[in-house]
Structure formats: structure tokens, C-alpha cells
Amino acid sequence: MSFRPAVEIHLHLRVHANDADTLIAFLREAVPFYEQPGGIQIRLLQHQSDPERFIEVVEYHTHADYERDQERVEHDPEMHQYLARWRSILMEPPKVEIYQHCMI
Structure with missing residues (x-):
């Protein structure tokens, strides 16, 4: 990771049977657009024993990057x-969790 994100969104996803490759192909296309404004990084995690489950992680460098992207989403x-x-x-609809970085 090139930065420590100020805000992270974790999108817990489940795709239809045999659609894991469809999701991955879609994100390969979409991620450059998602990351285009800068200060945003997208990652995808796939569950080891349930290949239809994923966590899409959206990392924002600053709170301003997050707020700007929320305007874009809207x-x-x-x-x-x-x-x-x-x-x-x-x-099914994604489960959305929003986290912010804590200094330790």
C-alpha cells in the first residue's frame, strides 16, 4: 500500500454462483474510473472457502478524498x-462498513 488511508470502506459482497469471474472482470474495467480522481485505492479480497463471497476495500488517502468521492457517487x-x-x-445488497484511521 502506498499510503495509510484516512477512511476505508469495506463492502461485503456475495455474487451469484459462478459469477466471481464476472465481478473480477467488471472491477478490472471499473477500478481505473473509480481511482481516477486520485487519493483512492481499490482492493478486492475473496473468501478462501466460499468463492462467491468478497470484500471490496475502498481506501481514501484523506477525508476530503472520501467526501469528494461521495459527491461523485451521488x-x-x-x-x-x-x-x-x-x-x-x-x-444481495452489499453490507457497507466505513472505518477511519486511528493513531496508535
Whole structure:
């Protein structure tokens, strides 16, 4: 990782049977758009024993990067198209968890 994120979103996902490759292919296309504004990094984790379960991790360098991206999620028509395609791959709505970095 090139930075310690100020904010992380963990999207717990389940895809339809045999759609793991569909999700991965979609994200290969979508991630450059998602990361385009800068200060954003996307990672994907796949469950070892349940290959239809994933955690998509969205890392924001600063709180401002997070807030700017939330505006894009709410108002950008191209983002809406990507999100609609993403949702169509999912078996159920994602479980969304938002974390912020704590200094230790």
C-alpha cells in the first residue's frame, strides 16, 4: 500500500454462483474510473472457502478524498452506470462498513 488511508470502506459482497469471474472482470474495467480522481485505492479480497463471497476495500488517502468521492457517487451519471452494473452482479445488497484511521 502506498499510503495509510484516512477512511476505508469495506463492502461485503456475495455474487451469484459462478459469477466471481464476472465481478473480477467488471472491477478490472471499473477500478481505473473509480481511482481516477486520485487519493483512492481499490482492493478486492475473496473468501478462501466460499468463492462467491468478497470484500471490496475502498481506501481514501484523506477525508476530503472520501467526501469528494461521495459527491461523485451521488451525482455523477457515469458513476451511476458503473454502480448499476456492479449491483446487477451481486446476489444481495452489499453490507457497507466505513472505518477511519486511528493513531496508535
